[in-house]
Amino acid sequence: MLKTFSLGGVHPAENKFSADKKIEILPVPEEVIIPLGQHIGAPAAATVKKGDTVKVGQLIAQAGGFVSAAIHSPVSGTVVKVDEAIDASGYRKPAVYIKTEGDEWDEKIDRSEKLVKTCNLDSKAIIEKIKDAGIVGLGGATFPTHIKLSPPPGMKAEVLIINGVECEPYLTSDHRVMLEKSDEILVGIEILKKALNVERAIIGIENNKQDAIKLLTEKAIAYQDIEVVALKVQYPQGGEKQLIKATINKEVPSGQLPIAVGAVVQNVGTALAVYEAVQKNKPLFERVVTVTGKSLKQPSNFLVRLGTPIKTLIEAAGGLPEDTGKIIGGGPMMGKALVNTDIPVTKGSSGILIMQNEEAGRKPMQNCIRCGKCVNACPMGLSPYLLMVLGEKDLHERSEKERIMDCIECGSCSFTCPANRPLLDYIRLEKGKVGSIIRNRKN
Template sequence: MAKSFRGGVHPNGRKNYTANKPIEIAPIPQKLFIPTRQHIGAPCAPIVKVGDLVKKGQVIAQAQAFVASPIHASTSGKVVEIADYPHPVFGSCQSIVIESDGKDEWVEGLPLARNWSEMDASEIKDVIRDSGLVGMGGATFPTHVKMAPPPAKPIHTFILNGAECEPYLTADHRLMLEQTEKVVTGMRIAMKALGVSRGYIGIEENKPDALAALRKACEGISGIEVVALKTKYPQGAEKTLIKVLTGSEVPSGGLPMDVGVVVQNVGTAAAIADAVQHGIPLIERVTTISGSAIVNPRNLLFRIGTTFSDAVSYCNGFRESPAKIIMGGPMMGMAQRTLSAPIIKGTSGILALTSSDIKVKPESSCIRCGRCVEACPMGLIPSMLSILGQRGIYQTAKEEYDLLDCVECGSCVYVCPAKRNIVHYIKLSKAQNAALAAKK
């Protein structure tokens, strides 16, 4: 029987657009716009200048803090500009513009061959850090930070997140089918680095082919269990996944390491395998281009820095003018103001939705129906959090209603008959509390 959790919702998956579309390699565009911020944490500092010739895999922006991840050139060519350009998360950001020379040459020494079974944990962690790996499910938390918990918080379980519960997105699904061995190898490497012998791979039951492929690949590997999860959103949320697979509950305001668990996305696992076995840094990723406005929805392997405009053109453009462009999924993704923004390490999907997909009604007052409370996977009272945020009572939301436990999944908004912008008010409250804490 598939495992599940309290609450959640059942949005239309709409994965039929791309679920059966194999991953294709996208052409390298003439220009790549590579932001120096592609992760949670401090931005990187460019270590190249305009006019420099660079090679694929070369470090072009270096991390200046522990919670940061270096940036590498996605192809070989010439640095033609370092300036602010559109960014899919921050609006705009300093970016390094590389004009491709058409050769796509690797920097000297890459790729290389390494036997991960002969490497110790510290060596593996160093490679992960230097290769610029981040969480590829969308959160973009630097992978090496997750892999280095403090001694006071020993890790005993590793979870590989293959749920991909957001509607439309199928990049992880295709990765599990087409690069199964790489995904499993990346998981084993991560488990070795963490020194754990117990691991779970959680996959929603609407992906029976992926479940079968991973189970076959894990035959004879002790300590790894592939678990079928009920198809329900947000099954792939980190804290939800931990509760479902281990029975442990991350404490309020805590992190997975507080219950001895580390969670990584399947895309991150594949990137770990590439980095540790072949020295290949994170310069490309699989992204789903989908939605009813796209002529030919596809799963494509893009170089980091490819613009959304180029990505859409590789799918034969729009069949009609989209009403909204979203990076990520429709539940937790971010609406975009321009197609000039580039694909970054956390771009799991680009959705182009028509007006018929988006039926927005005006917001009205909360009617106290309790549907958001039933849907909330974290057991919160979203209705009160929205009211407090709307009225500017930010500290009460934090201190009395567990504001920081909200994972911003949007389940509450999905079921709200009053069409309240609940997540918007919650994000506002979090930002105001953070600003107050910084001021103090």
């Protein structure tokens, strides 16, 4: 019997239209816009100014605090300005604009295809190199990787769990990376094990990716204590706490992080980025992005430089269909509608979903019928219907007691609600308010 998590979950239509489409390298754009807040935590601080010339891989913004990440130029050229740009949510945020001139890379980057297996660095040096490369979680959360690899005092990692689940409908970028960069991923896992000083690693992959399971299982034989685990197809299996439950049968206590049960979770794309940073001196300045949708001519997986306008990717996939109702950054469950297509690709851009008019429109909201479906679907054991009401009434203290901060924003509640109530929207808003109250209390 296939492993999975035990509480809640749903099974939306998978719609993995681009699963068999090999990764294509998109041409370098004429200009890039590089937001300085591409990660959880404080925005990076620009180290360049108007008129500066930069190379591919050159540092252009340093970490702006303890929880932050460095940013590197994805192109070579001239800095046009350091100003503001509209982000995926429609807010103006600090950004660096660079006009592309050629494609000159930093000399330290090893551009050869040769696989470099041996890593002679110790744990501290590996983590420092990952930090310098600006690597963050590429599964969407964008938490700075070097912090995850440095457990707080009194806590120790016992197992590394690699997230190859990609349970979000439509998205296939992780799937293609596993198929096309399996050797690099496995070396990256070995490096992550060394950084954490752990012996054991588990790669969790949902059972709808049989080719990836087979390939990585065969290649993992050459490595010690790397196990590939096939998982039942169940959303949101890619959530850290759900993946930990599915693979090692441990539950992360409320309000705590995976390290509390000795686990550290990293995405497969992050493992690849770690390999490239440590073995090839390549900072994180490009990533694989899925562009997909039911009406799209050519659903695709692109390797794209950060800062590339999203409209460039859509054009490369055949252009915007006439029946487009909404453009989503990410997948349909956890993604967010984009305000326009000039928004640039960032470290957290796993996919672009073009939704048809008929599926993009919201159905009229009706009164809650107390059916309990949202409660049964919640993988965190919460009561979404109640949290929505508490948010509407600004009952923040009660929301906190009802564990609103445990919500992983997976959208299972909204997906299963027969009354079409926008549960996740209200919970996200209330979660933001409660989180602010908690932070102010600590200060």
